[in-house]
Amino acid sequence: MQREQVKTGGCLCGAVRYEIDGPLRDIISCHCGQCQKTSGHYFAATATPKEHFHLTKDEGLKWYSSSGYAERGFCSECGSSLFWRMKDGSHQSILAGSLDGDTGLKTSHHIFVADKKDYYDIADGIPQYDTYPEDLKSG
Numbered sequence: 001m002q003r004e005q006v007k008t009g010g011c012l013c014g015a016v017r018y019e020i021d022g023p024l025r026d027i028i029s030c031h032c033g034q035c036q037k038t039s040g041h042y043f044a045a046t047a048t049p050k051e052h053f054h055l056t057k058d059e060g061l062k063w064y065s066s067s068g069y070a071e072r073g074f075c076s077e078c079g080s081s082l083f084w085r086m087k088d089g090s091h092q093s094i095l096a097g098s099l100d101g102d103t104g105l106k107t108s109h110h111i112f113v114a115d116k117k118d119y120y121d122i123a124d125g126i127p128q129y130d131t132y133p134e135d136l137k138s139g
């Protein structure tokens, strides 16, 4: 957790905008098959406690139910992938690329690397996990 100043972000066309006024978690990169499909590559996401996340424009926002427990938020106007959240409201991830400008964040984990595609290598020295490590489940 780091950074307390207000950060902004949104989709490509501007039909979804948000502000974050709390700490942002470092980036977790997810290489699972669902994240490959929704992002076109892999998913790099941060998160903040929900009281610090504020949608300021949600005209384009749609939620796709991607599993029994999770759904993925995207802009129905421009197609940008934006969020991943638990249906029970316990957690929401925010795609790092949707933040405006520099993030000040670092990548802390690569997860579901056993499912990654064959056209790239992960060679940044950051810890890799074949699934979702237990120690992340509180985040």
Ligand SMILES: [Zn+2]
Binding pocket: 011, 012, 013, 014, 015, 016, 060, 075, 076, 077, 078, 079, 080
């Ligand atoms: Zn949009």
